[in-house]
Amino acid sequence: SVSAIISKTPAIAWMMYGIHGDELSGPDAAIQLAYQLVAGEDSLTSRLRRELVICIHPMENPDGRERFLSQMQQWSGAVVNTDVQSIHHTGDWPWGRGNHYLFDLNRDWILLVNPESRARVRAIMEWNPQLIVDAHEMGALDTYLFSPAREPINPRISTNLLDWAHKFAVDQASALDQYGWSYYTREWLDEWYPGYGSSWPLLIGSVGILYEQAGTDGFSVKRHDGTILSYRESVHHQFVSSLVNLKTLAENRQKLLEDYYKNRKNALLGKSGQPAAFYIVPGENISRFNRFIQNLQYQNITVEISEQEFNVKDLYGYLQDNPLRKTLPKGTAIIRLDQPLRSLIEAILEFDPHMSSEFLREEREELLREKETRMYEVSSWSLPMAYGLESYWTASHPTVAVRQMDYIPKKSSPSNTGSAGYGYLCNYDDDAVVKALVNLLESEASVRVAKEPFTINGQKFNRGSLLLRNHENTDNLQNLIMSVSDKSGVSFFPVNTALAQQGPDLGGNQFVLLTNPRVALLAGPEIGITSFSSLWYLLDQELQMKHSILNSDRLGGIDFRKYNVLILPSAWSKKSYENLFGKEILAGLKTWIQEGGTLIAIGEAAAFIADTTTQLSATRTMRQTLKNRNFYRNWLEQKETLFKTYPDSIKIWNGGGIVSDSTQVKVVSKEQLKWLEKQDELARLFQPRGAILRAKTDGQHWMNFGTSPEIPVILYTSYAYLAMDPVQMPVTFSESKNLRLSGLLWPEARMRWAKTPYVTVERVGKGQIILFAGDPFFRAYFHGTARLLINSILLGPGFGTVRSVPW
Structure with missing residues (x-):
């Protein structure tokens, strides 16, 4: 029977430490815990060994920890420094929080972008623990926080697990009270997002507990009250908490196992009207x-x-x-x-x-x-x-x-690529084609991209399809195609004629010649790590293409002429870029764009480029164009009407239906402008904070090749943008009524972001500027919008810039 099995079954604990590499006390507490559990001869330790199976993951992020320890060692000296502002404690960019690619692994539990996350999740699933502890550190001037959380709490978390979290907290508080230590619960901790190391356990039926210890960075720190917090004491807090949580688990082993079983059994039943x-x-x-x-x-x-x-x-x-x-x-x-x-x-x-x-x-x-x-x-x-x-x-x-579905092949099996009298074709819909395109370009192949759909030999090809003409490439083109096909799993179709059955013929100008992108990505202390990490990962792992990472501290000495694509990640604020780009550097950047460069600016970087003071872009932030906001919106509405109006042949050939050459735009008075500024300030206060919005794509624009007419876009920003011709807006947010797809979007914010551009593209001299309102490859898992960025990098230099005929 179930009860008989439970009575003989040990409870499982999974104890995790150091998912952020610069949070040092947890891994050292894990070593002390392991020693205690192995060598301890007291009654509590004996009981823990008898009634529990305890899995200890002492260091979840070895890359980040080693990076931070090397910084601490570099700055350590003979004299102890307790000043939290000293580099002894702060470290320097890129610090130690993230892993090798600087990802925050404590947001990756459901995304599973990183191998550390995938391995950890797989191991946990093999053990089915009833308790999962996630030990962290926070600011040095704080005290100690632990679960339970306050609202918002994910509605899918079982209420009995929240009750258990409270029970564990009572015991933990009692243990910390014996030492007179300060602590608190709830305050800023929520369990809404399911990708934390404490929320994900609650969703698999475990009791998930978070620790947040004031960090000392391996030294001692002086706090506002004048007391000194030593590293030893911070480790001790983590150790005592770990031990008492295990004690609570052992004391309630049977009841916790019963609840674990019931939760999983009840999950099979479902509820009427709920998703099945x-x-x-x-x-x-x-x-x-x-x-x-x-x-x-x-x-x-x-x-x-x-x-x-x-x-x-x-x-x-x-x-x-x-x-x-x-x-x-x-x-x-x-x-x-x-x-x-x-x-x-x-x-x-x-x-x-x-x-x-x-x-x-x-x-x-x-x-x-x-x-x-x-x-x-x-x-x-x-x-x-x-x-x-x-x-x-x-x-x-x-x-x-x-x-x-038990097994997924790493790549598809491509069809055999035979010889071709004219060239080779490949549809651009599958993500695998992107990596194939990178390989072709880096092999110096001449690749063209279709601006319009076409049919040849009964095979339909969409916009964005790749074309390699024999006469534009070397004699070993077939061998190159076969090699790229085998490596990527992508099928190429040989064709013996340039004549299409439908759509443009293959020898015409509807197939744009691409330019091999030479990509540079800006990095440095001013750059937002979460934005940079996903971009670096995209270039290095997803696309596996050559790229250079430029140090923001050396901007004045960089020769931008080596590159034809420059990516500016989002930053801590727009001001970060204002501090980086002085007049001379900004002038050099403008010259580089005018001579054929493609500038891609994201988030706060886009806000900087769109600022009137940079004089680079015709796109504007809304807060700087309130006086002319009606003008921009009237233009957008008129343009939408023009595209939706079906041609009336009688009016065209016989006259009539004259379109007015002037549109009445209300002039904003000074008093009205002040009111608009206050309203805009309020709307910015209610900004989308990681809400998913509906965006519409222009299917004929090259940036949207391989995407759908409507796409979900995640947005976390206070900046909205306005633009008009000649600026292109290939992706715009939907009208107010249908804007929100998921997440919190206050009514005050709907009108502000409705029908504004998510992406703008504009020609500047021979080059172009591409602005993204938010991170298109957010946390390296928003693959839908990632295609927009990939197209900007791979297709942009060919489609959006002017190039001279080779000498």
């Missing part, structure tokens, strides 16, 4: 589809694949307002929710979880009174949206033959 299954449609981007499924499999989520097409009614999609009746194709992924990990599945797949009304009231009051947010993290994260995959859920189970 999610459906992920494979589409034309099979590589991304497989990658998504692999993420779920890492987390022990069962995925089934339909063996045939099937009809489903009452489908709810994230881009649809009403339920659909739809035929889903063979190969559709089905994720049933009657699984033991139902809470985790719902948390990472659901489109739009809602915060409690009570929290919304608290958050609004905090914003208005204190100008601060109570949100600790992004308000949305939906994986199907981030991957840009067609996805649905239903409240009923599907009736279709399925097979379980």
Whole structure:
């Protein structure tokens, strides 16, 4: 029986330390804990060994820890320094928080971008622990925080686990009280985002507990009250907390195992009206589809694949307002929710979880009174949206033959590439083609890209399809194609004629010749690490292309002429870039663009480039154009009308229907401008903080090749932009009513961001400026919008710049 098994089964504890490399006390406490558990002869330690299996992960981020320790060693001296502002304690860029690529691993639990995360999750799933401890550090002038959390709390977390968190906290507080140590719970800790090391455990049925110890950086620090906090004491706090949490687990072993079993058993039942299954449609981007499924499999989520097409009614999609009746194709992924990990599945797949009304009231009051947010993290994260995959859920189970998806090949098996009389073609829809394109360009192949769709030999090719003409390439083109095809898993189609059955012929000007991008990425203390990390990872791992990382401290001495693409990541603030780019450097940057460079600026960098003082871009931040805001919006509405108006042949040939050459734009008075400024300030206060918004793409623009007409975009910024011709706006946010897809977007913010550009492209001399309102490859998992950035890098120099004919 279940009770008999439980009575003989030890509880499992998983103790984790040091996911942020510069938080030193946890790993050292882990060593002390391991020694105590092995060598201790007291009654408590004996009981822990008897009733528990304890897994200790002493150092989750070895790269970050080693980097930070080397900095501490470099700056250590004979005299002890307790000043928290000293470099002894702060370290220097890029510090030690992140891993090798500088990712914050404590945001990666559901994203699983990094190998450290994937290995850790897989190991935890093999052990099925009832307790998971996640030990951290915080600011040196603080005290000690531990679970439970305050609102917002993810609604998929079982209430009995929150009760257990409270029970563990009471015991932990009692243990710390014996030493007279200061501590607190809740205050700033929430469990809304499911990708923390304390929230993810709660979603798999474990009690997840966070520690936050005031950090000393391996030394001692002096605090506001004049007391000295030693490193030894910080380690002691972590050790005592670990030991008492294990004590609570042992004392409640049987009840915790019973609840663990009941939670997983109840997950199989489901609730009426709630999602019963999610459906992920494979589409034309099979590589991304497989990658998504692999993420779920890492987390022990069962995925089934339909063996045939099937009809489903009452489908709810994230881009649809009403339920659909739809035929889903063979190969559709089905994720049933009657699984033991139902809470985790719902948390990472659901489109739009809602915060409690009570929290919304608290958050609004905090914003208005204190100008601060109570949100600790992004308000949305939906994986199907981030991957840009067609996805649905239903409240009923599907009736279709399925097979379980157990294995995903690392790459597709390409079709054999034969000889071609004219050249080779490849559709641009699959993500694998991107890496193939990088390989071709770096092999100095002559690659062209289709501006329009076409059909040849009965095969349809979309905009963005690649064309390699024999006469523009070397004699070994077939061997190169076969090598790239084998490496990437991408199929190339040989053609013997330039004559298309539909669309443009292959020898015409509708196929644009690409330029091999020579990419530079800016880095340094002023640059936002989370933005830089995803960009570096994109270039080095996703695209595996040559690139240079430029030190922001040496901007004045850099010869930009070596590069034709320069990427400016987001920064801590717009002012960071203002401090970096003096007049001479800015003038040099402008000359570089005018001579054919492609500048890509993201987030705060985009705000800097769009600022009127830089005089680089015709795109403007909204806060600087309030006086002319109506002019911009009237122009946008007129342009939308022109594109939507169907040509009337009678009016064209016989006259009539004269379009007025002037539009009345209301002039804003000084008093009205002051009012607009106050309203805009209020709207910025209610900015989207990691909300996912609906954006519309211009399918004919090269930046959107390989994307859908509507895409989810994550945005965390106070900047909105305005632009008009000749600035191109290939991606714009939707109208106010349909703008929000997921997460918290206050009504005050809807109008401000509605119909504004997410991306702008403008010609400057022979070059171009591309501005992104937010990070398109946010945390390296927003693959849907990543394609926009990839196109900017790979297609941009060919499509958006003017080049001379080679000598």
